[in-house]
Each structure stands twice: as structure tokens, then as C-alpha cells.
Amino acid sequence: MTDAAPASAAPIxxxxxxxxxxxxxxxxxxxxxxxxxxxxxxxxxxxxxGKSTLVKILSGVYAANSGEIxxxxxxxxxxxPSDAHAAGIETVYQDLSVAPDLSPAANMFMxxxxxxxxxxxxxxxxxxxxxxxxxxxxxxxxxxSLKDMDTPIADLSGGQRQSVAICRAxxxxxNVVFMDEPTAALGVVQTGRTLDLIRRIRDTGVxxxxxxxNMRDVLQVxxxxxxLRLGRRIARMRNEGVTVQDLVGAMTGxxxxxxxxxxx
Amino acid sequence: xxxTTTAPLAADPAQLSPPGLGRRLRGAMHSxxxxxxxxxxxxxxxxTFMRPNTFASAFNMRNIFLDASTLLVLSIGMTYVMIAGxxxxxxxxxxVFAGVAAAKTMxxxxxxxxxxxxxxxxxxxxxxxxxxxxxGWCISRLRVSALITTLGSMGAALGISYLLTDGNDVRTxxxxxxxxxxxxxxxxxxxxxxxxxxxxxxxxxxxMTRYGRHTYLVGSNAEAARRxxxxxxxxxxxxxxxxxxxxGVAAMLSLGRFSTTxxxxxxxxxxxxxTAVVLGGTSLSGGRGTIIGTVIGVFIPAVLANGFIxxxxxxxxxxxxxxxxxxxxxxxxxLKRQSRERG
Ligand SMILES: Nc1ncnc2c1ncn2[C@@H]1O[C@H](COP(=O)(O)OP(=O)(O)OP(=O)(O)O)[C@@H](O)[C@H]1O
Ligand SMILES: [Mg+2]
Numbered sequence: 212m213t214d215a216a217p218a219s220a221a222p223i224x225x226x227x228x229x230x231x232x233x234x235x236x237x238x239x240x241x242x243x244x245x246x247x248x249x250x251x252x253x254x255x256x257x258x259x260x261g262k263s264t265l266v267k268i269l270s271g272v273y274a275a276n277s278g279e280i281x282x283x284x285x286x287x288x289x290x291x292p293s294d295a296h297a298a299g300i301e302t303v304y305q306d307l308s309v310a311p312d313l314s315p316a317a318n319m320f321m322x323x324x325x326x327x328x329x330x331x332x333x334x335x336x337x338x339x340x341x342x343x344x345x346x347x348x349x350x351x352x353x354x355x356s357l358k359d360m361d362t363p364i365a366d367l368s369g370g371q372r373q374s375v376a377i378c379r380a381x382x383x384x385x386n387v388v389f390m391d392e393p394t395a396a397l398g399v400v401q402t403g404r405t406l407d408l409i410r411r412i413r414d415t416g417v418x419x420x421x422x423x424x425n426m427r428d429v430l431q432v433x434x435x436x437x438x439l440r441l442g443r444r445i446a447r448m449r450n451e452g453v454t455v456q457d458l459v460g461a462m463t464g465x466x467x468x469x470x471x472x473x474x475x
Numbered sequence: 476x477x478x479t480t481t482a483p484l485a486a487d488p489a490q491l492s493p494p495g496l497g498r499r500l501r502g503a504m505h506s507x508x509x510x511x512x513x514x515x516x517x518x519x520x521x522x523t524f525m526r527p528n529t530f531a532s533a534f535n536m537r538n539i540f541l542d543a544s545t546l547l548v549l550s551i552g553m554t555y556v557m558i559a560g561x562x563x564x565x566x567x568x569x570x571v572f573a574g575v576a577a578a579k580t581m582x583x584x585x586x587x588x589x590x591x592x593x594x595x596x597x598x599x600x601x602x603x604x605x606x607x608x609x610x611g612w613c614i615s616r617l618r619v620s621a622l623i624t625t626l627g628s629m630g631a632a633l634g635i636s637y638l639l640t641d642g643n644d645v646r647t648x649x650x651x652x653x654x655x656x657x658x659x660x661x662x663x664x665x666x667x668x669x670x671x672x673x674x675x676x677x678x679x680x681x682x683m684t685r686y687g688r689h690t691y692l693v694g695s696n697a698e699a700a701r702r703x704x705x706x707x708x709x710x711x712x713x714x715x716x717x718x719x720x721x722x723g724v725a726a727m728l729s730l731g732r733f734s735t736t737x738x739x740x741x742x743x744x745x746x747x748x749x750t751a752v753v754l755g756g757t758s759l760s761g762g763r764g765t766i767i768g769t770v771i772g773v774f775i776p777a778v779l780a781n782g783f784i785x786x787x788x789x790x791x792x793x794x795x796x797x798x799x800x801x802x803x804x805x806x807x808x809x810l811k812r813q814s815r816e817r818g
Contacts (some may be wrong), residue, residue, distance in 0.1 A: 293704035312762030421599030
């Protein structure tokens with residue numbers, strides 16, 4: 212029913228009726244979600260609405276208590292983050308999920324380290340030069356410049372750490388990139404660049420899911436907006452003629468009676 | 476605070492190649508192992524200057540290395556565990572247990588050949604790994620803290636050792652093993668050679684392989700490692716098994732050197748190993764550390780104790796000095812962390 216909004220493409224990733232409890236807390240109470248390839252889908256909602264929880268379920272970090280996930284229309288089960296990675300789904304977590312004591316390259320290849328060719332590789336020896344080179348190429352492609360490639364990323368600024376997390380997700384993603392408040396720690400210039408980056412990646416055909424509390428950013432880049440409230444999706448709309456007031460209204464419940472009302 | 480981080484231009488070309496030796500050296504100068512190496516060199520110079528004929532003699536140097544060899548092997552395992560953010564207080568008792576198990580087995584065999592020693596070694600290694608498996612299982616599966624788990628197995632392993640021996644040291648160590656424990660190759664004691672091999676292998680494995688990289692990742696941010704698809708629980712399990720394995724190796728070294736199970740002799744081993752690891756710059760919160768630092772951290776107390784004895788200073792001063800030095804080392808580590816967090 213809430214999928215009634217006109218979509219320009221078939222959704223690449225869909226979630227239906229997701230329920231997730233943490234003890235007595237019902238973080239998600241039958242949430243639906245869908246994201247289309249080559250589009251930016253904004254996922255908005257008040258603090259505690261369940262956005263991060265939904266993202267973690269769709270990234271394989273948490274298992275849902277019930278509900279269904281469809282990738283290209285076929286049901287999938289993510290019992291670990293590796294399953295989601297294998298499905299081409301990458302995530303920039305709200306807490307970044309980086310190892311502060313390790314170098315940018317070590318973070319980019321975390322869990323997917325390149326090994327040396329030949330028998331050294333079979334013994335588990337790392338190809339640090341290749342990982343450093345490929346990381347640097349990824350940073351350059353995305354126009355991110357780090358002052359030092361060989362320092363623990365704890366020594367970088369908060370924004371630079373965020374850039375590393377974003378570049379890592381983009382480097383590996385084939386289908387979907389979730390970004391949980393990727394611009395929260397960024398200044399105005401940085402935020403602008405990140406939004407540009409999001410558009411450029413979208414144009415490569417990847418589905419981007421952007422979580423943000425900044426409605427101006429959302430209206431700038433989103434093709435499609437999904438609103439989550441109290442663990443349920445209560446609206447899905449195309450970003451056509453939508454205003455900040457419409458979004459705030461949907462998030463706080465003022466628009467309850469006209470679920471699809473904001474769609475053009 | 477949030478500086479502009481993404482520049483419109485491509486990255487600085489200087490970054491394209493890995494840092495040269497000069498830059499790497501300059502970076503290393505500010506690390507804890509570098510300070511500690513400086514302190515070690517100063518100590519060596521000081522004692523050499525004060526007692527050139529006794530302290531700096533080949534015989535005395537050999538003694539320092541010999542004394543440090545068992546602790547070094549234990550400290551390699553402790554370095555891995557602590558880089559992953561863990562702790563292993565049980566290694567001293569596990570060493571004793573492994574030694575008792577090996578000595579009893581060799582006694583029962585009644586032979587005295589290299590084969591006897593090999594069987595003893597296998598028994599010691601199995602004993603050590605079994606305790607490591609127990610520790611790692613409690614820590615990674617039952618989620619009992621590493622401190623409590625290994626404190627518990629520290630008591631349990633020693634208690635079982637006493638039960639197995641009725642509290643009397645086993646002194647029937649085969650002479651083949653004693654020959655290894657007290658012999659040398661081209662003037663270098665076997666024990667020193669063996670511990671050097673374990674140190675080098677431990678260093679290469681930690682710093683150059685995926686296993687080592689995962690050890691750092693687990694210690695730096697276990698949740699991030701899990702989300703990156705690393706099996707954090709299995710990795711922790713294997714680390715405690717590694718620590719137990721090395722305790723088994725150390726047990727054989729100790730048997731060979733002292734020709735007895737030294738039931739009473741290893742109560743402070745874990746604390747000495749932790750001291751060495753911390754002196755070597757391994758962060759208590761995990762994620763950072765080096766084997767070379769641990770080597771330095773083993774030798775500073777060893778040199779200090781030896782130098783004090785030679786100078787006629789009561790060796791107990793070594794304990795006093797090292798105690799305060801450890802506190803200072805951790806304080807400096809915290810200062811560095813705080814300045815990083817502010818920056
Ligand atoms: N690991 C957890 N254990 C217990 N409760 C949790 C856990 N994670 C989330 N919750 C609860 O689930 C609810 C949804 O949280 P979630 O983090 O998904 O919200 P959010 O929409 O991302 O909020 P924000 O905008 O503040 O990031 C909250 O009530 C939160 O307290
Ligand atoms: Mg959130």
C-alpha cells in the first residue's frame with residue numbers, strides 16, 4: 212500500500228514488515244523500505260525512529276525478529292555483515308565503524324585484506340603496498356585528500372575519518388550504499404562535497420540510502436524520500452515539489468491522515 | 476575542529492609512494508619503543524661504565540639473555556593478546572601445568588632420548604593449548620571478562636598441578652632435555668636461540684600477515700571488525716590458544732633449564748610479562764603495540780636487576796624502580812591518547 216508512489220525503476224532492495232525488539236524496546240514494528248538503483252533514497256525520521264536499526268538489519272549486523280528482505284525481487288537472508296557485503300551492500304555507519312589505531316589503507320581493506328601473490332599469500336602475508344595504492348586511488352577518484360596515508364586514522368580530523376568510511380563503502384559497493392548521517396561531523400564545504408559525491412555515485416547506477424536530519428540536504432539530493440516514525444514507514448514520496456514543512460509534518464505525525472499527500 | 480578534508484585537487488603526489496626510510500625513522504622516534512630503547516641503551520652504557528669488567532663480560536651478557544628467554548616467549552603471546560584488547564593472567568600457572576604434564580609423561584615413559592623429549596613437548600603444548608582453549612571459550616562465548624577468566628584459570632591450573640604432584644616438584648627430567656636446556660650452539664645457549672626464533676616468527680606473523688592485522692583490528696574496534704566480516708570470537712579464541720601454546724613452549728624451556736617443574740617459581744610470570752608488554756608501548760586498551768617493543772620491555776627489568784646485583788645494590792630495588800616506571804609508561808600512553816582525542 213505504501214509502495215504506491217510512482218517509482219522510476221524497480222527497487223533493487225526491499226524490506227517488508229520488519230520487526231526488531233531490543234528487550235522491551237520495539238525499535239521496528241513492521242517497517243517497510245525500498246531503494247532503487249541509480250537513485251538516492253532519503254530515510255528520515257525523528258531521533259529513535261529506528262533508522263539506524265533498519266540500516267543495521269539491511270546490512271546484516273542485526274537479525275530481524277521477523278520480516279522479509281528482497282534483493283532484486285528475490286528473498287535473501289543476511290545472517291552476517293559478510294552476507295550483505297557479498298550481495299554488494301555497503302554501509303557507512305553512524306559511528307563510522309573504523310579502527311582508529313590503524314592506517315587509512317588498513318581501514319579501507321578491513322576484513323578484505325589483499326594478500327601477496329604466490330606462496331607468501333597462501334601463508335597469509337599481506338600485500339600492504341597494493342592496499343595502500345588502491346586506497347590512494349580510491350581517495351583520488353573521490354577527490355579526498357588525506358594529509359598522511361601512513362598514520363593511524365585517530366590522528367586525522369573527524370571529517371577525514373568520515374571520508375575514509377565513505378570511501379570504503381563506495382569502493383566495495385556494487386548495489387547499495389547505506390549512509391547513516393554521513394555529514395553529521397562535517398562543515399559546510401565538506402557537506403557540499405559529500406552531497407556532490409553522493410550524486411556522482413548515484414549516477415554510476417548504485418542505489419544510495421541517505422539518512423540525515425538536515426532536511427535541506429535531503430531535498431537537495433534525494434530522488435525519493437521515506438519517512439520512518441516509531442518503527443514504521445509512514446510515508447514514501449518522490450522528491451517533487453516537496454517542502455521542508457511536508458517532511459517535518461510527516462516525521463512528527465501531523466500528516467498522518469494523508470499518507471501519500473506530499474507526493475506530487 | 477573540522478578542517479576542510481576533501482580538496483578539489485588530487486592527493487599530494489608525495490603520498491603516492493610509501494614513506495621513505497627517513498620519514499619512517501622520524502615517525503618511529505616518537506613511539507614508545509623508541510623511548511624505551513633509549514632507556515635500555517642508557518642502562519647498558521651506565522652499567523658498562525660503572526663495572527666494565529663484570530657487567531659487560533660475555534658471560535654476564537649470556538646470563539641476562541638466558542634469564543630473559545622464558546619470559547620473552549611468554550611475553551610474545553601476551554603481546555598478541557593485549558593488542559587484541561585482552562589479558563592473560565594464567566600463563567604462569569599454565570606453564571607449570573604444562574611442565575608437570577610433560578614431566579610426568581616423560582617419567583612414565585622411562586626412556587631418555589630425543590623422542591622422549593618430543594613426546595614431552597607435544598604433551599606440554601597440548602596442555603597449554605587446552606587451557607588457552609578454555610580461557611578463550613569462556614571469554615569469547617560465555618563473555619566472562621578476560622581478567623576474571625584468566626584469574627580463575629590461574630588458580631585452577633596451579634591447583635591441578637599440585638594435585639597431580641602432591642605438591643612435590645617432579646625432578647625426573649630426562650638428561651636429554653637438560654642437555655638442551657643448559658647447552659649451547661657456538662657459544663649461544665639453546666634457550667636463547669629458541670626464544671629468538673619464536674620472537675622473530677611472532678614478529679613477522681604479527682606485523683606482516685592477515686592474522687596479525689586482524690589482531691590489531693579486534694583490539695582497536697571489535698564491533699567494526701565484526702561488521703567487516705571478521706569472526707571476532709574465533710579470533711579471540713585462537714589468541715588465547717596461542718598464548719597457551721607459548722606457555723607450553725616456555726614450560727619445556729624451564730624444565731630443561733632447572734631440571735624440575737618449579738611449582739612455586741612462576742607466580743609472578745604473568746605480571747612480569749604484562750610489565751614487559753606495557754613497557755614496550757602496547758596500549759592497554761588494545762589496537763597498538765609491537766613485538767620489538769616487548770623485547771625491549773623484557774630486557775629493561777632484566778638488565779636493571781642484573782646491573783644492581785653486580786653493583787652490589789639490593790636487587791629488590793629493581794622491583795621498586797620497575798614498578799614506578801610501568802606507571803609512568805602508562806601515564807605517558809594516556810597523555811598521548813588524550814592529546815590525540817583533543818586534536
Ligand atoms: N543495541 C540496542 N539495544 C537496545 N536498544 C536499542 C539498540 N539500538 C537501538 N535501540 C533502540 O531502538 C530505538 C531506535 O533506535 P535507532 O538508533 O534505530 O534510531 P535512529 O532513528 O537511528 O535515531 P537517531 O536519529 O538518533 O540516530 C531507540 O529507542 C533505541 O533506544
Ligand atoms: Mg541513528
